[in-house]
Amino acid sequence: xxxxxxxxxxxxxxxxxxxxxxxxxxxxxxxxxxxxxxxxxxxxxxxxxxxxxxxxxxxxxxxxxxxxxxxxxxxxxxxxxxxxxxxxxxxxxxxxxxxxxxxxxxxxxxxxxxxxxxxxxxxxxxxxxxxxxxxxxxxxxxxxxxxxxxxxxxxxxxxxxxxxxxxxxxxxxx
Amino acid sequence: xxxxxxxxxxxxxxxxxxxxxxxxxxxxxxxxxxxxxxxxxxxxxxxxxxxxxxxxxxxxxxxxxxxxxxxxxxxxxxxxxxxxxxxxxxxxxxxxxxxxxxxxxxxxxxxxxxxxxxxxxxxxxxxxxxxxxxxxxxxxxxxxxxxxxxxxxxxxxxxxxxxxxxxxxxxxxxxxxxxxxxxxxxxxxxxxxxxxxxxxxxxx
Numbered sequence: 001x002x003x004x005x006x007x008x009x010x011x012x013x014x015x016x017x018x019x020x021x022x023x024x025x026x027x028x029x030x031x032x033x034x035x036x037x038x039x040x041x042x043x044x045x046x047x048x049x050x051x052x053x054x055x056x057x058x059x060x061x062x063x064x065x066x067x068x069x070x071x072x073x074x075x076x077x078x079x080x081x082x083x084x085x086x087x088x089x090x091x092x093x094x095x096x097x098x099x100x101x102x103x104x105x106x107x108x109x110x111x112x113x114x115x116x117x118x119x120x121x122x123x124x125x126x127x128x129x130x131x132x133x134x135x136x137x138x139x140x141x142x143x144x145x146x147x148x149x150x151x152x153x154x155x156x157x158x159x160x161x162x163x164x165x166x167x168x169x170x171x172x173x174x
Numbered sequence: 175x176x177x178x179x180x181x182x183x184x185x186x187x188x189x190x191x192x193x194x195x196x197x198x199x200x201x202x203x204x205x206x207x208x209x210x211x212x213x214x215x216x217x218x219x220x221x222x223x224x225x226x227x228x229x230x231x232x233x234x235x236x237x238x239x240x241x242x243x244x245x246x247x248x249x250x251x252x253x254x255x256x257x258x259x260x261x262x263x264x265x266x267x268x269x270x271x272x273x274x275x276x277x278x279x280x281x282x283x284x285x286x287x288x289x290x291x292x293x294x295x296x297x298x299x300x301x302x303x304x305x306x307x308x309x310x311x312x313x314x315x316x317x318x319x320x321x322x323x324x325x326x327x328x329x330x331x332x333x334x335x336x337x338x339x340x341x342x343x344x345x346x347x348x349x350x351x352x353x354x355x356x357x358x359x360x361x362x363x364x365x366x367x368x369x370x371x372x373x374x375x376x377x378x
Contacts, residue, residue, distance in 0.1 A: 002351065002369075004346070004352070005310075007349075007351040007352065008347075008349050008351070010351070011349070011350045011354070011371075012350065012370075013373040014351065014354065014371065015349065015350035017373070017374060018350065036242070062343055066188075083248040094278035101254065103325075104350075105349070105350070105372050106185075106325070106350075107186075107348065107349055107350055107351045108183065108184070108185055108186075108325045108349075109182075109183065109184040109186075110183040110184075111181050111183070112181060112182040112183070112184065113180065113181055114182070120178065123228075126228060126242075127242050127243070129178065130177065130178075130242040130243075130245070130312075131242055131243045131245070131248055132225075133177055133178065134177075134242070134243070134245050134312055137182070137184065137312075137321065141184070141186065141321075145353065145357050145358075148353055148354070148357075148358065149357060149358035149359060152354045152358045152368070153354075153358065153360065153364065155371065156360070156364045156367035156368055156371065160374075165374055
């Protein structure tokens with residue numbers, strides 16, 4: 001395995017490309033996402049999308065905020081060579097709903113809002129609450145791991161170079 | 175950032191290595207050994223220690239109270255003293271004036287000034303209470319996975335150092351490369367391709 005600090009910086013691009021691919025998949029191929037996660041009811045872009053363009057030796061950051069925001073400016077940035085560096089997602093599985101942000105360079109989860117759990121009123125409630133929270137967190141972490149694993153397998157395959165990149169470009173230009 | 179907060183941040187780790195003997199007993203002993211001291215007796219700028227998740231200001235791990243099903247849940251507490259620079263400046267000036275008056279001299283050497291400043295900082299550190307910061311974590315020993323409930327760089331770095339010191343186990347932070355290498359289930363051929371991967375833009 002590579003040195004951890006070197007690997008973190010060298011592979012930031014992989015996380016950003018993952019988020020870019022994820023946005024593309026959400027918009028164009030929900031069926032495949034359902035195949036990746038059979039429990040998935042819906043996965044959508046939430047209230048924030050951050051893109052970064054580092055082409056031409058300049059760094060340009062585009063942040064799109066707000067519920068049901070128009071993402072056209074993001075598509076325009078993609079067309080110019082930007083990648084998604086942060087995404088806010090809305091995830092529904094069964095009757096439950098999660099919202100969270102995912103950062104490309106670290107794959108860190110932040111601002112995770114989970115389905116409601118019962119109140120903790122007595123010390124006896126605590127154990128159940130912790131186990132329930134852990135289960136709900138594991139669902140989100142499992143989703144991220146699952147999607148990222150499919151992405152990485154695609155990313156190292158010929159399919160990525162021969163088909164996926166041009167499909168993403170076509171979508172961004174549509 | 176707490177496990178039961180309404181909004182949570184998670185940094186994911188893989189734990190490398192195994193503990194000797196009974197897991198719960200070993201963790202209990204290590205938590206006790208490296209627990210947050212109850213009395214702030216010294217002038218240290220920062221103290222790090224393990225504490226209970228459910229009661230972070232009175233650490234108690236008796237009866238394996240940190241075990242919740244398959245998870246071990248506890249917290250790292252960092253008590254940090256933060257002295258405003260202007261306060262140091264004021265006490266330093268007063269102390270220098272006192273030294274000059276006591277000795278009848280007109281100036282102090284560089285070394286003496288340094289010693290006076292250290293004395294002032296230590297004295298203020300003893301008088302000023304530390305601000306506690308508590309970071310929960312959940313460790314699934316069987317799955318060798320650990321969730322640390324903060325994305326703060328300084329907190330994660332302090333946690334990684336303190337965890338290794340306490341338990342003698344390495345933590346591998348899960349970011350794109352390590353997730354691809356350890357979680358994605360790549361074949362050895364795919365792993366080789368991963369090592370050669372470059373950003374798509376530069377491949378055009």
